[in-house]
Structure formats: C-alpha cells, structure tokens
Amino acid sequence: MKVALLYFTGTGVTAKYASELGKGFENAKVSVDLLRIKEGKKFNFSIYDIIGIGAPAYSFRAPRIVTKFLRKANLEKKPLFVFCTSGGMPGNTLWNLSKATRKTGGICLGYTSASGITNLRSWMPPKNDSRSNLSGLNDYDLSNTQKFATTIITRFENLPSNSMKQNKNWIPSFSIGIIFWSLFFTWRWQMLFTVGIKRVDKSKCNHCRLCASKICPSGAITMKKNNIPRFNEFLCVGCNGCVNLCPEDAIWTYQTRNHLQYNLYKNYL
Ligand SMILES: Cc1cc2nc3c(=O)[nH]c(=O)nc-3n(C[C@H](O)[C@H](O)[C@H](O)COP(=O)(O)O)c2cc1C
Ligand code: SF4
Ligand code: SF4
Numbered sequence: 001m002k003v004a005l006l007y008f009t010g011t012g013v014t015a016k017y018a019s020e021l022g023k024g025f026e027n028a029k030v031s032v033d034l035l036r037i038k039e040g041k042k043f044n045f046s047i048y049d050i051i052g053i054g055a056p057a058y059s060f061r062a063p064r065i066v067t068k069f070l071r072k073a074n075l076e077k078k079p080l081f082v083f084c085t086s087g088g089m090p091g092n093t094l095w096n097l098s099k100a101t102r103k104t105g106g107i108c109l110g111y112t113s114a115s116g117i118t119n120l121r122s123w124m125p126p127k128n129d130s131r132s133n134l135s136g137l138n139d140y141d142l143s144n145t146q147k148f149a150t151t152i153i154t155r156f157e158n159l160p161s162n163s164m165k166q167n168k169n170w171i172p173s174f175s176i177g178i179i180f181w182s183l184f185f186t187w188r189w190q191m192l193f194t195v196g197i198k199r200v201d202k203s204k205c206n207h208c209r210l211c212a213s214k215i216c217p218s219g220a221i222t223m224k225k226n227n228i229p230r231f232n233e234f235l236c237v238g239c240n241g242c243v244n245l246c247p248e249d250a251i252w253t254y255q256t257r258n259h260l261q262y263n264l265y266k267n268y269l
Pocket of ligand 2: 200204205206207208209210211212227229245246247248249250251
C-alpha cells in the first residue's frame with residue numbers, strides 16, 4: 001500500500017502535521033510520499049492507493065490556491081482523507097477540501113485536524129516582548145496521528161469493491177457571515193490585510209534566494225538581477241511564509257515589522 005500526503009503550507013505547520021501523520025502510516029508498514037502543493041507543480045497520483053489532502057485554515061476555509069489545485073488535479077477516483085491545521089478555528093476548511101475533491105468520485109475515508117497558534121505575524125507578540133512564549137502544535141492532536149492512520153488503513157481495507165462513489169448528500173454549510181469573510185478575506189484582500197505589501201531591507205538580505213525558491217508557494221517571489229526579491233502582490237496568497245521565515249528577517253510590511261517572526265516550523269518546508 002502507498003499513501004500520498006498532499007498538502008499546502010505557508011509556514012510549515014501543515015507540513016509538520018503531514019509528516020507526523022506520515023509517521024503514523026509508516027509505523028503500520030505503509031509507504032508514504034509527502035507532496036507539497038506549489039503553483040505550477042504537477043504530481044502523478046496513479047501510483048498511490050490512498051491520498052491524504054491537507055491545508056491550513058485561512059479565514060475559516062481552505063486557501064483558494066488549494067481548492068483550485070484540487071479541482072484541476074487528476075486524483076483518479078482514489079480513496080482519500082483530509083486534514084487541516086489552524087489557530088483553533090478551522091471553520092469550513094475540512095469541508096472545503098472534501099468538497100473540492102467531490103468530482104473525482106473517490107470516497108472520503110476520514111477527517112482530522114490539529115490546532116496550534118496562528119502564524120499571522122501581526123498577531124505575534126511585539127519584537128521587544130520578553131514574555132513571548134510561542135507554543136507549537138497541540139500535543140494532544142499530534143499524539144492521535146497514529147490512531148488516525150490506523151483508522152484510515154482499516155477503513156480502506158474494509159471498503160466494498162463497489163464503494164468508490166462519494167456521498168452526494170452534502171450539507172450546505174453557509175451563513176451570511178461566513179460568505180462575507182470568505183469573499184473579503186480569502187483573496188487578494190487577505191494578503192493586503194493580514195500580511196501587507198512586502199518590502200525588503202536590502203541591508204539585511206543575504207541573497208540566499210530561499211524566499212523565492214523554497215518558501216513562497218504561489219510563485220509570487222522572483223529574484224531581481226541584483227539578487228534581491230521582487231514581489232508580485234497579485235499572486236500573493238497571504239500565507240505569511242516569507243515574512244516569518246526569511247532567515248535574516250529582511251522582509252517586512254507595515255503590519256508585521258514590529259512583531260516577532262513565527263518560524264517554529266521552518267524545518268518542515
Ligand atoms: C491568511 C491567514 C488566515 C488565517 N485564518 C485562520 C482562521 O480563520 N482560523 C484559524 O484558526 N487560523 C487561521 N490562520 C492560522 C493558520 O491556519 C495556522 O497558523 C496554520 O497552522 C498555518 O499553517 P501553515 O504553516 O501550514 O501555513 C490563518 C493564517 C493565515 C496566514
Ligand atoms: S529569504 Fe530573506 S535573505 Fe534570503 S533572499 Fe529572500 S529576503 Fe534575502
Ligand atoms: S509572497 Fe505572499 S504567498 Fe509568497 S510567501 Fe510571501 S506571503 Fe506567502
């Protein structure tokens with residue numbers, strides 16, 4: 001059996017959760033590939049038996065870059081499961097993810113979610129605050145990854161052979177408030193309000209290119225001839241990756257410049 005864990009991550013939290021879920025499968029002798037969704041990236045899903053799909057919550061829903069990717073991806077009627085991370089209010093995220101895969105016809109084997117602290121840098125403690133105590137993903141959620149993996153494997157093994165038709169009885173889940181938040185905060189507005197227009201402190205930048213090559217999932221960062229990053233604000237999805245993970249803290253915005261970086265999960269990109 002082979003499992004793909006397909007995930008989107010801005011600052012590495014969902015990547016960490018995917019990797020912990022992966023360990024749960026590997027302990028049960030199932031091989032796992034971790035696949036990070038990035039603008040323009042394509043994957044061959046035909047070699048997998050189960051596909052796990054994960055994303056962070058962005059304004060109570062899955063980031064549009066993910067749902068757009070899923071609608072176009074050829075997931076080939078595979079059994080799947082969905083997972084998300086959030087600061088504690090995932091809202092419709094899990095539902096959005098499974099809804100976006102509905103057309104594949106692959107049955108959804110289960111859902112799980114982990115919470116921690118939000119990666120919105122403007123919500124981080126101020127830079128000079130000595131009380132800063134950033135905690136990570138909830139230990140309780142992490143301790144359940146093994147159980148979840150076992151449940152998914154058991155459900156997969158017990159699937160009747162004609163079961164690859166997904167339940168079409170979706171419960172409509174909307175309210176004026178959620179529609180407002182979704183429309184207003186999950187597109188370019190989100191980037192403007194939560195991250196802000198990105199600028200680079202040229203004196204701090206060490207030209208490592210990490211922001212363009214590794215961190216940004218949306219292709220919004222390219223390097224100029226002088227090896228200083230250039231931002232396409234139109235493509236930015238507001239993931240907070242660059243402002244939190246630049247090793248020199250050289251990327252700043254008016255919203256983020258006085259706050260601590262959130263870089264707990266930088267090793268998971
Ligand atoms: C633009 C944006 C919007 C967010 N909206 C929410 C939210 O509605 N509810 C919540 O609990 N956390 C929210 N968060 C926090 C993230 O969901 C959380 O930090 C997540 O674990 C980040 O995962 P990542 O590092 O994989 O991107 C938001 C973060 C960003 C960047
Ligand atoms: S990650 Fe930071 S230091 Fe590296 S190139 Fe980008 S702005 Fe410069
Ligand atoms: S430019 Fe936007 S999408 Fe790219 S890493 Fe920075 S915040 Fe995320």
